[in-house]
Each structure stands twice: as C-alpha cells, then as structure tokens.
Amino acid sequence: MTASRAASERPAHLGDFTLGPRVLLIALLALPVGGASAVAAFLLLRLIGLITNLVFYQRVATGLIAPGAVHHPGWLVLAAPVGGGLVVGLMARYGSEKIRGHGMPEAIEAILIGGSRVAPRVAVLKPVSAAVSIGTGGPFGAEGPIIMTGGAVGSILAQGLKLSADERKTLLVAGAAGGMAATFNAPLASVLLAVELLLFEWRPRSLIPVATAVSIATICRGLMSGTGAIFPVEHVVRPGAGEQLLTLIPGLTGGLLAVGATGLVYLAEDAFSRLRLHWMWWPAVGGLVIGLGGLVEPRALGVGYDVIDQLLTGRAGLSLILGILVVKTLIWSLSLGSGTSGGVLAPVFMIGGALGALxxxxxxxxxxxxxxxAGLAAVVGGVMRSPFTGVVFTLELTRAWSVLPALLIASVSAYALSALVLKRSVLTEKIARRGLHLTREYSTDPLEALFAHEVMTRNPVERPADLTVPGESAGARDGAALRDGFGPPGNGRPALPGRAVVFADHTLREVANILAxxxxxxALVVHRRAPHRLAGLITLDQLLHARRRDLHEELHRERLLPTRRSARAVKVSEAAPGAGDSSGAPDEKVGAEYK
Structure with missing residues (x-):
C-alpha cells in the first residue's frame, strides 16, 4: 500500500466531502425505500399477469403467464400489441413523456442532469404503461419499469427532505436496485448493476445505502413470493477445462449478437424519427411489428419467464429455440426503437439463452x-456492457454456482468484443443521443496519488497579501477550525484566511475540493501538527502534476529488463571515466516531517 493510499484511508474530514454520519442517515432512509420498491415490484408483476390473462386468455388471474401457451386467433395476436402501443402513446402524450423508453436511460438521465429528481406521477404512470405494453404482448421485461418506479420512490422521499443531489442519487439508485432484487431474487447482481450502470462510483457513501435497500427488498420479496431461485437448474456438474474454454464460442457469438441487436435498436429509432407521424403513434406502429412476429412465434410475446425457464433447464425444443432467437431479437430490437415502455433484461435473458441453447x-x-x-451471461455482458452483472445474474437466477469460471469467460469475452466494435452500449447510446456525455470507465483519481507537499512551492519568496496562516491574524479559533477541516464563512471567521489553507498531508483531491x-x-500549506507554521504555497496549476504523471504512466513505454546488447552498452558506460547516474529521475524522497 502506498503512502498516499494509506493516508487517504484515514477518517474522512470535510475536505473529502464524505461524512460518516450522513452515510448512516442515508442508509436509514434506504430501509423504507427498499421495502416500498419490493412492494412496487410485486404489484407490477401482478398487474402484468392480470392484463396478459385478460387479453390473451379472457380470464381474471394475476399469475405470470406468457402468450402462446394455447392457440390464439390471428387477429388477437396482431391487434393486441397495436392496441397496447396506442394506450402507451396516449399515456405518454397526455400523462408524462418520461414513461417512454426502457427505464434505465431515463434513470441515468435523471441522475446526470435532473438532480436525481423524478416526478411523482412517473412512479404511477411508468409501471402502468409497462404493464399495458407487456400484458398486450410487448416482448419486454418488467425490470426497466421497476428500476424507474423504485427510483421514483427513493427520489420522492429524498425530495421531501433536505438532502444533496448526491444523496438523492443514492436513494434513487437504492430504490431502483431494490426493485430489481425483488423482481429476480438476485440481491448481489442488483447491487452490481447499480454500481455498473447507475451510481458511476464505488464509494461507501452510496454502496452502503444501496446494499441496505437491496437487503430489505430481498427479505420482503421472500415474504411475498418465496426465496427460491427464479429458474432453478438441476443436475449441475462442474465443467471440465475443455468445456470452460469452449465457452468462448457463446461469448464471442454473444458479443456479435449484442452488436447486431444494439444496431437494430437505433436503426429502428432513426427510422421512427423519420416517420411523418407524431411520436404518440410510434408505439402502435411498433405494436404492429410485434404482432407480425407473434404470428410467426407466439411464445416470443410477453415477458416470457416460462420460456427462459425452459431454455435454462434444457427443456426447449429446436423450433422454439430458433423462433425465440430470430423473432424475439427482431421484434424486441425494432419495437424498442418506437419509444414504448418496457425493459431490456428479460428479453436479453431469453435471446442469450436461445443462442447458447442453439x-x-x-x-x-x-x-x-x-x-x-453461458449464452445468457454473454449477451448480458455484451448488450449491457456489464460483465460482472451478467455472471452474477445468471448464477443467482439458477443457483448453479459451480459454473462461475465458465460464465466469466463467456461474459467477459462478449464484453470485450462489444467494447471493441461499438463505441457505446444500448443504454449509453441513448444518453449520447440526448446530448449528454457518460463514461463507463472506472479508475483511481490521479489526484489521490500525491500529497500537497509533493507539488507545493516550498518557502515562497513572497506570500500573497490576501492569505494569512491561521493564528497569525485570525486567532486560535481558525487554527482549531483548520484542524477539524474547514467550515463555512461567518461566526467571525474571515472570508479568505483560514479557508485558503490546506494541510501538507492533504491529497491533491482534497486540495482540489477545498479550492473548488x-x-x-x-492556498497556503501548513503542517498538521503545527498549523501556525507555513510549509508552502499550492496553486491550481500545480494540481496538474498528478495528471501529467498519470499520462506519463499511460503513454510512456520502456523496456525494463535489458537485452544482451543494452547490457553490454551499460557495462561500457560504467567503465568509462566519470560515468554516473544521468537518468534525470526526480527525487521521490518524502520528508518525514510531512508524514
């Protein structure tokens, strides 16, 4: 562990903007959010079952069932999705346009530019519109709407309290992840999905509340719907080395399928945008595409959990596998571009499972x-660009834990191919088309790797007139405030002195936070043990030193182990008179007084 890393793990202070008591408060608020999101997920699944039974089986029941279990008249298969799309379009036009789409991009957009604010009516309209869309045959999943609904629950609670935008984001994501966990009984995968898709960080301040909400939602889910696996797989044996290596096949083909499906989604979106129709009518046109596909393979309609179960337990016939792989991929990709309401995970599960089964x-x-x-994990990793989520989701859905290494190969290889071929995923492309920038790469902040004393100007010749060391003119009170971090102006504290001062062992990230x-x-730099003693001056330009070092480590290439020729050259140079170290490497020694 490096010195700077060890220092960054000391108890946080105000310079780091990460306060322990606030984490506990948000985790406490996440408890009811998790419970409410579990109830919302339960009700949404029952509503989908009710509409599906009414439309396709003409009976009142709330059990989840997909269309196609019995023969349906052709006119019903064709007309039901069109009617559902028309209802969704009307709800979006006259209710809220935010119900359009598959949930995750809308949640990401609310986080990025909306201050994590979700309108209360979205919490009602989104699940209802999704239930109508899926219940009338839409080939979508319930998880996207529940992400938006659970997120709305967390956001609405946060909006009623005095919280920061980051704290609202945490509660929004806590509700979204809680809804996912309650839908699939997959708590760990839900937390990973929250990290990989929604949080844009891996920090205690957000991870602890999200995990709290997910845990409560999973407990509530067990009380309402049981604790068993959604798609239990029996007779599991550990694959051999050869079979594990062969999972590269579904991995790479799953990556190609992910690329093709993503391209189809946005090809369809571009085509709908060129229609001379108001966007309110687009879901009905997408419904026509769904109905035509349903005439070919009725089992491709609806949420399709029963079909996923057949695929993952090896009970699906070849005709069903081919029908799902071709028809489901086409109608899901093309109708999703119409802006209708529905999720992407369940269709991706089904398409990936069909690919692997084939x-x-x-x-x-x-x-x-x-x-x-293996196909399911691969297509999730490729479509969602979330390889760990793909692996853990598959394991929690099936409880086949012994196949983890094989699934890791499949998912990461699909992710690698998708990342190499496509600039953005099916989720982030939608965000980019709205004029927003979103990175999905996570790395350590270079500013965390250096301390203030490593880049500051030591013993400045001229001290700025507007900066004074606490205690020199502001009194001991400001010295005490500096030892505790830094506080807002007022209470007799001067505007610049005492606020423009950092400690020598502050990381550059903490310095940047204070300056911003x-x-x-x-800012002046002082010693932690002697806050009245001036150590140096640090400026905004000097913070770039960390970025320069990070760029050097990324771009500079050198051979460290010498070849025979270079070794002989070194011996000759060392034998020459006056030879010495001319590497010009900077002195990395850190003064003990700053440790």
Whole structure:
C-alpha cells in the first residue's frame, strides 16, 4: 500500500466531502425505500399477469403467464400489441413523456442532469404503461419499469427532505436496485448493476445505502413470493477445462449478437424519427411489428419467464429455440426503437439463452441448460456492457454456482468484443443521443496519488497579501477550525484566511475540493501538527502534476529488463571515466516531517 493510499484511508474530514454520519442517515432512509420498491415490484408483476390473462386468455388471474401457451386467433395476436402501443402513446402524450423508453436511460438521465429528481406521477404512470405494453404482448421485461418506479420512490422521499443531489442519487439508485432484487431474487447482481450502470462510483457513501435497500427488498420479496431461485437448474456438474474454454464460442457469438441487436435498436429509432407521424403513434406502429412476429412465434410475446425457464433447464425444443432467437431479437430490437415502455433484461435473458441453447446442440454436453446459461451471461455482458452483472445474474437466477469460471469467460469475452466494435452500449447510446456525455470507465483519481507537499512551492519568496496562516491574524479559533477541516464563512471567521489553507498531508483531491468549494485558485500549506507554521504555497496549476504523471504512466513505454546488447552498452558506460547516474529521475524522497 502506498503512502498516499494509506493516508487517504484515514477518517474522512470535510475536505473529502464524505461524512460518516450522513452515510448512516442515508442508509436509514434506504430501509423504507427498499421495502416500498419490493412492494412496487410485486404489484407490477401482478398487474402484468392480470392484463396478459385478460387479453390473451379472457380470464381474471394475476399469475405470470406468457402468450402462446394455447392457440390464439390471428387477429388477437396482431391487434393486441397495436392496441397496447396506442394506450402507451396516449399515456405518454397526455400523462408524462418520461414513461417512454426502457427505464434505465431515463434513470441515468435523471441522475446526470435532473438532480436525481423524478416526478411523482412517473412512479404511477411508468409501471402502468409497462404493464399495458407487456400484458398486450410487448416482448419486454418488467425490470426497466421497476428500476424507474423504485427510483421514483427513493427520489420522492429524498425530495421531501433536505438532502444533496448526491444523496438523492443514492436513494434513487437504492430504490431502483431494490426493485430489481425483488423482481429476480438476485440481491448481489442488483447491487452490481447499480454500481455498473447507475451510481458511476464505488464509494461507501452510496454502496452502503444501496446494499441496505437491496437487503430489505430481498427479505420482503421472500415474504411475498418465496426465496427460491427464479429458474432453478438441476443436475449441475462442474465443467471440465475443455468445456470452460469452449465457452468462448457463446461469448464471442454473444458479443456479435449484442452488436447486431444494439444496431437494430437505433436503426429502428432513426427510422421512427423519420416517420411523418407524431411520436404518440410510434408505439402502435411498433405494436404492429410485434404482432407480425407473434404470428410467426407466439411464445416470443410477453415477458416470457416460462420460456427462459425452459431454455435454462434444457427443456426447449429446436423450433422454439430458433423462433425465440430470430423473432424475439427482431421484434424486441425494432419495437424498442418506437419509444414504448418496457425493459431490456428479460428479453436479453431469453435471446442469450436461445443462442447458447442453439450452440449447445453441437457443443459437448455438460448438463441440461449449461450452454444456455453461458449464452445468457454473454449477451448480458455484451448488450449491457456489464460483465460482472451478467455472471452474477445468471448464477443467482439458477443457483448453479459451480459454473462461475465458465460464465466469466463467456461474459467477459462478449464484453470485450462489444467494447471493441461499438463505441457505446444500448443504454449509453441513448444518453449520447440526448446530448449528454457518460463514461463507463472506472479508475483511481490521479489526484489521490500525491500529497500537497509533493507539488507545493516550498518557502515562497513572497506570500500573497490576501492569505494569512491561521493564528497569525485570525486567532486560535481558525487554527482549531483548520484542524477539524474547514467550515463555512461567518461566526467571525474571515472570508479568505483560514479557508485558503490546506494541510501538507492533504491529497491533491482534497486540495482540489477545498479550492473548488471556496472558489479560490491557491492556498497556503501548513503542517498538521503545527498549523501556525507555513510549509508552502499550492496553486491550481500545480494540481496538474498528478495528471501529467498519470499520462506519463499511460503513454510512456520502456523496456525494463535489458537485452544482451543494452547490457553490454551499460557495462561500457560504467567503465568509462566519470560515468554516473544521468537518468534525470526526480527525487521521490518524502520528508518525514510531512508524514
């Protein structure tokens, strides 16, 4: 562990903007959010079941069932999705346009530019519109709407309290992840999805409340719907080394399928944008595409959990596998571009499972459903650009824990191919088309790697007249305030002195936070143990030193182990008179007084 890393793990102070008591408060607020999101997920699934039973089976029941379990008249298969799309379009036009789409991009947009604010009516209209869309045959999942609904629950609670935008974001994501956990009984995958898709950080201040909400939602889910796996797989055996390596096949083909499906989604979106129709009518046109596909393969309609179960347990026939792989991919991709309401995960599960099941007909047999599991993990990793979520989701859905290494190969290889071919995923492309920039790469902040004393100007010749060391003119009170961090102006504290001062062992990230918080570009540096003693001056320009070092480590390439020729050259140079170290490397020694 480096010195700077060890220092950054000391108890946080105000310079880091990460306060322990606030984390506990937000975690406490996440408890009711998790429970409410679980109830919302339960009600949404029951509403989808009710509409599906009414439309396709003409009975009153709330159990989840997909269309196609019995023969339906052709006119019903064709007309039901069109009617559902028309209802969704009307709800979006006259209710809220925010119900359009598959939930995750809308939640991301609320976080990025909306201050994590979600309108209360979205919490009602989004699940209802999704239930109408899916219940009338839409080939979508319930998880996208529940992400938006659970997120709305957390956001509405946060809006009623005096919280920061980051704290509202945490509660929004806590509700979204809680809804996911309650839908699929997959708590760890839900937390990973929150980190990989929604939080844009991995920090205690957000991870602890999200995990709290997910835990409560999972407990509530167990009380309402049971604790068993959604798609339990039996007769699981650990695949051998050869079979594990062969998961590269569903991995790479799953990556290609992810690229193709993502391209189809935005090809359809571009085509709908050119229609001479108001966007209110687009979901009905998408419904026509769905109905035509349903005439070919009725089992491709609806949420399709029963079909996923058949694929993952090895009970799906070849005709069903081919029908799902071709028809589901086409109608899901093309209708999603119409802006209708519905999620992407369940269709991706089904498409990935069908791909793996098809390849399993020619690959070595491991156990029923093994290759479908590999395909599912691969397509999730490729479409969502969330490889760990793809692996853990598959494991929690099936409880087949012994196949983890094989799924990791499949998911990461699909992710790698998708990342190489596509600039953005099916989620982030939608965000980019709205004029927003979103990075999905996570790395350590270079400003965390250096201390203030490593870049500051030591013993400045001239001290700025507007900066004074606490205690020199502001009194001991400001010295005590500096030892505790820094506080807002007022209470006798001067505007610049005492606020434009940092400690020598502050990381550059903490220095940047202090400068930004008080809108200054320079600060005096003092010793933590002797806050009245001036150590140096640090400016905004000097913070770039960390970025320069980070760029050097990324771009500079050198051979460290010498070749025979270079070794001989070194010996000759060392034998020459006056030879010495001319590397010009900077002195990295850190003064003990700053440790």
């Amino acid at each position: 390849e399993g007909t020619v690959l070595p047999h491991v156990f029923p459903g093994f290759w479908a599991m 918080h008080h809108n200054v570009t320079r």
